[in-house]
Amino acid sequence: MRLVRYIEAEGKPPVFAACTEEGQVVPLPQDGIQALIRQARSERVTPLEWVRKWMRTAPRLEASEEQLRLAVPLVAPEVWAAGVTYARSRDARNYEATGGKLDATTFYDKVYDAPRPELFLKSTAARTVGPEEEMLLRSDSNWQIPEPELGLVLDGDGAIVGYTAGNDLSCRDIEGENPLYLPQAKVWKRSCSLGPAIVLAESVEDPYRFELACRIYRGGALVSEGTASTGQLKRRFDELVAYLIRDNDTFDGNVLLTGTCIVPPNAFTLQNGDVVEIEIGGIGTLRNTMRSPTQNATQNATHDSERSASEFG
Known part of the structure; x- marks a missing residue:
């Protein structure tokens, strides 16, 4: 459903x-x-x-x-995210942290294998956009990429109510410079999108068989494409949720993004006007246009004001 x-x-x-x-x-x-x-x-x-x-x-x-x-299919009080849950993500983080040493071992290897997962607060309702809305590129980053992820829609007890698609827009250069910069590499205005729909969990036979695809268009031309499956996850969903709700206040409608396995080539960075499509079988296609902070500033400010008034009281 x-x-x-x-x-x-x-x-x-x-x-x-x-x-x-x-x-x-x-x-x-x-x-x-x-x-x-x-x-x-x-x-x-x-x-x-x-x-x-x-x-x-x-x-x-x-x-x-x-x-x-x-x-946006739900007004999520909080959007959390899990990192380094796929081998491809671990390898990309190692590349960032070591300046391109492909055979290097870092703390990302440790968290990939550790009992405790990496979890962080990604977004709030006011910072999250939906299908066909514009996402904002960060002004102090020169290496930004989309991260296509399956999102778990939770109730206040941590039960998985449904699934959605998410775009965890990320700054590879900021995170790679210092892991303590992770909040700045992940959290800023309009850096998260969700949609286009929620699939209720009871109607999903096997959540580890979701097929994901990410396509990036520039000037109408396809410039990057990748596919993955949730079957490639290192961790189980209940494991991630158990750590999220441990000693934590949780709310109906929170979302937990489960990490990415699709990473564009290391030389790639998003530009103003790029269109990102994230497709998950059974959920649909989440499409957003990227904008630099200097583009359509007035339009974005008006739009955010309207969202605040109509959705967040």
Whole structure:
């Protein structure tokens, strides 16, 4: 089951809806995944059971899913991320930290093999964008890349409610200069995107068989492409979640990004106007355009103000 939020009219909050396999759209009475989690919990049913019950008698939207203008599928209180969960990510981090010594061993090897995973706070609701929205490149970095990742949508107890796609925009030069710079290499305005949909966990037969693809276009031409599978993960999802919720305040609708296995060539860096597509089978394609801080500054400021007013009170 796929859940989306779509923009029905400018200036109004997005509408939360379920999408059938045939592309039909059924608006839901809840205003988001958090409300759905609370409703299902109060009725002692699963989110999927609640949605299926509602869809038996609820009217369908006249428009199909393809015709909708989609918003970020959930307003996540916090977006966390896991690092060095794939061998490819470990190798890329080693390259950054050693100035290109491909055979070097660093602390990234240690965290790859350690019982404790690397976890960090990636974003908040106000910093996160959705499908077709612009992401912002950092002004003090010369080596920036997208990181396509499967995101776990969690309830307040740490149970996996669903899955979504995420783009963990990252600065390889800043992180490589010093690991203590990780927050600056990962967290800034509009550096995280989620979408285009949430697939409820109960409808996924095997979450370690998700196929991911990342395509980067410049001037309409494909300049980088890669594929991966969640089957290549070093760690299990329940392992990552267990460390995230340990001695921590957690909230319905938090998202945990599970790391990347797709890294562009070392000579590549994102530029203003690049378009990044992250596709995960069953979830859809998350598409965003990259903007430098000097481009469309007024437009971005207006957009963020509107998001704050309509979604975050």
